[in-house]
Amino acid sequence: MKKLFVFAFILFASIKLTAQTDGISYQALILNPKNQEIPGQDVSGNIFPNKKLEIRFTIINAAGVVEYTEVQSTMTDSYGMINLVIGQGAPSYGVFTKIMWDGTKKDLKVEINLNGSYTDLSNQALLFTPYAYHRDIMATGDLLVAGKVGFSGDLIVEGTTDLNKSLTVKNGSATQLTGSLDVDGAVAMNNAVTVGGATSLKSTLTVDGAMQVNNSFTVTGPAVFNDLGVRTLNVKSDNSAFVATFENQNGGNGDGLLIKLGRTHGAWNGSSYLNIENPLVNAFDGQINTVKGWLNGGSFSPIQLLNLMPATFIAGAMAQITNSITSSINDGLNLPIGFDAVVVPKTLILPEVEIFPGITMPPGIPDIPKVRTPKVELPSFEILPAIPNLIPRIPNIPTDGLPNLSIPEIPSQVVTNSLTKENQYVTFQDKEGRTTGTIRAQSTKDFRDNTILDNVYVLNVVASFTGIDLLGGIASGSAQISNLTDRFNKLGVEYSSGNGDYAEWLERIDQNEYLSAGDIVAVKGGKITRDLSNAEQIMAVSHHPIILGNTPEKGKSFMGNDIAFMGQVPVKVMGSVQSGDYIVANSKIKGYGIAIHPDKMKAEDHVLAVGRAWDNMPNEGPKMVNTVVGVHNGDWAKIITKIEEKQKLYEDKFDKIEATMKILDKKADNLLLIDQNN
Incomplete structure (x- = not known):
């Protein structure tokens, strides 16, 4: 069918x-x-x-x-x-x-x-469940398994799981916990433990083998780590005492804390450390030993102290300082100045003139030629000869045989894969993440940038040689050069926190005006210049600000400078300074200020004040002075108080004069009455 x-x-x-x-x-x-x-x-x-x-x-x-x-x-x-x-x-x-x-x-x-x-x-x-082994099990009541349970697939637990007995994971298989694991008792881990999420341990954790933590690891109680290797360690605490303590209980030469970074030491050239010779150690070897003897219980007189400085060093320093000044004068005046020879040029007195144009005759008859008068010229001749050196260059003082006190040559060699200032060993921040200081590595380039290529540093070295006390200036300058050499030979890390000033970038009025760190500037309409006329505010160019605001658009930073708004900043000053002096802009020397004692400040000085000095530098000449700017310290209140005191004094005097006038007026009235009665 x-x-x-x-x-x-x-x-x-x-x-x-x-x-x-x-x-x-x-x-x-x-x-x-x-x-x-x-x-x-x-x-x-x-x-x-x-x-x-x-x-x-x-x-x-x-x-x-x-x-x-x-x-x-x-x-x-x-x-x-x-x-x-x-x-x-x-x-x-x-x-x-x-x-x-x-x-x-x-x-x-x-x-x-x-x-x-x-x-x-x-x-x-x-009509039946098609699995003898279930992928998902839903149990609304208790699930009691008397025998072994084998899971060849995943076991997913959405709710709380209580393990009242041991949990053993064999065959070297990994156990991954993406949720919370609460353990009220002791947990012994004899091999590796991998935790992908947050883990809270409220009791003792004993780990005999290696433990790898790829995510956050929170310990609310005391923890002892005998050997801890982590990718990133973040310790947070709300504690009035120390957050962390590293204690080495070794009674011998045990060390404290070792921090390694993944580059090469900034002065290691592959076989040895870069080193420069200190030019002053050998020269002052005798004087150093003499002072050591005094410090070990010896006695000395002032004349012995003065005689410590070798005469050759005084002569060498004076010669080099004088030569530096004369070189600047020669370059500034473009010396030598001379005159070229005075020459009367060739002069045309009478030009060639055609008197008769000539006549062209018929064929067979000769033409009548043109008639011209010849030109008359006065030849060139020298009136005064050339004087090439009318004002010659100022000659340098010979320094043959004299010691050299110049700044030593710092090697410019850059070590391959060198640590630099970008590699920070330790960073200090406030609670919002603003950096307040760092301990960071140094390269040879960083060292040069912070010393011989830093205008502020070089100006301070030069300032050390200046002053009324010639001997003191030479000794101070020599110490600066020696310290520079010693710093390079110990190159490794630097402790950096800037000068503690908050700065903002401001545009220059004249883009071609050159401003450098420490310059005192006037602010006009939100832009800066060294021209102090009609200044709205007096400020200073920052050296290394710890915080920089108003960052310019990319490619425009060259159009302005970082200006210190608040904190400590090195400022260019001419002349001696005492701590507490006001630093007032000097209209005669652009970019520089002068120090004025608070008792000698006038109203017009306050208008040009940039801040107050926190350094004592009695030497004359140019220098960089640590100056606090932008911090209100009651100065104007003191000025107003003085004005009020003077006003009260004037009012009291006026009241006395007014009372005297009333008495005199009354006496005059009485005299008039007596006169009239007579």
């Missing part, structure tokens, strides 16, 4: 678990709908062998909602059979591994596509 369906294909189908894979095994025999069954006869043409087709599986829950759909392309074998695993096809809806097998009814709908469209093949109930 002929089939009633378009495709009545299913002769046999089975569904079972595939334990080794994620899926349900599905088998079916596909029959050819065009052939008829003949009772008692085998009709080989009924099967549908070696045919390509598509099968669509749909899993529907008890509420009739589709949970999963997939399509698989396959081919029947020579017997018309297909063998598929539901869950390994191309899903068009849902995820097979996320189907919740919670024991409720589910239906499996099967469709077949032979000629471009799908036709229902079957729709049958799955």
Whole structure:
């Protein structure tokens, strides 16, 4: 009899678990709908062998909602059979591994596509949970397992898990906790522990083996680490005492704290440390030993102290200082100045003049030529000869045989892969993350930038040689040069906090005006200049600000300078200074100030004051003075108080004069009355 369906294909189908894979095994025999069954006869043409087709599986829950759909392309074998695993096809809806097998009814709908469209093949109930091993387990009550439980897949616990006995993870397998793990008792970890998220330990943690922490590790109680290796250690505490204590209980030569960075020492050239010779050590060797003897209980007189400075050094220093000054004068005046020879140039007195133009005659008759008067010239001649050296250069004082007190040559060699000031060993910040200081590495370039290439540093060295006391100046300058040499030979780290000033970038009025650190400037309309006329405010150019505001747009920084608004800043000053003096802009020497004692300050001086000196520098000449700027210290209140005191004094005097005038007026009235009565 002929089939009633378009495709009545299913002769046999089975569904079972595939334990080794994620899926349900599905088998079916596909029959050819065009052939008829003949009772008692085998009709080989009924099967549908070696045919390509598509099968669509749909899993529907008890509420009739589709949970999963997939399509698989396959081919029947020579017997018309297909063998598929539901869950390994191309899903068009849902995820097979996320189907919740919670024991409720589910239906499996099967469709077949032979000629471009799908036709229902079957729709049958799955009356059992298709897994002998469950991916997801939902237990609304207690789950009691008397025997061993083996998890070959993932175990996901959404709620709290209480482990009243030991938890053992064997076979070297990793255990990952992405949520919280609360342990009230002791935990012994004999091998590696990897924690991907936050871990809070409220009791003792004993680790005998290596422990790797890739994320935050919070310890609320005391912790002892005998050997701790971490990528980043962040210690936070709300503690009135010390946050961290590093104690080495070794009774010998044990050390404290070792910090290493991943580059090479700034002065290590690969085989030795860069070094420069101190030019003053040998020269002052005798004097140094003499002073050592005095410091060890000896006695000395003032004349012995004065005689310590070798005469050759005094002569050498004076000669070099004088030569430096004369060289500046020669260059400033463009000496030598001379005159070229005075020469009268060739002069034309009478030009050539044509008197008669000439006549062209007929053929056979000679032409009458032109008639010209010759030109008359006065030849060139020298009136005064050249004087090449009318004002010669000022000659230098010979320094042959005299010691050299110049700044030593600092090597410019840059070490390969050198540590630099960008490598910070320790950084100090406030609670908002503003850097207040650092302990950082140094390279030879950093050292040069901070010393011989720093105008402020060089000016201070020069200032050490100046002053009324010649001997003191030479000794001070020599010490500066010796200290520079010693600093280079100990190059390694620097302790940096700037000069403690807050600065902002301000644009210059004249882009071509050159301003450098320490210059005193006037502010006009938010721009700066050394011209003090009509100044709205007096400020100073910052050296190394610890905080910089009003950062200019990229490519415009050269148009302005960093100006100190508040804090300590080195300021250029001419003349001696005492701590507490006002530093007042000097209109005669642009960029420099002078020191004025508070008792000698006038109203106009306050208008030009940039701040108050925090240095004692009695030497004359130019220098950099540490000056506090932008800090209100009651100066104007003191001035107003003085004005009020004077005003009160004037008012008291006026009251006395007024009282005297009243007495005199009354006496005058009495005299008039007496006169009238007589």
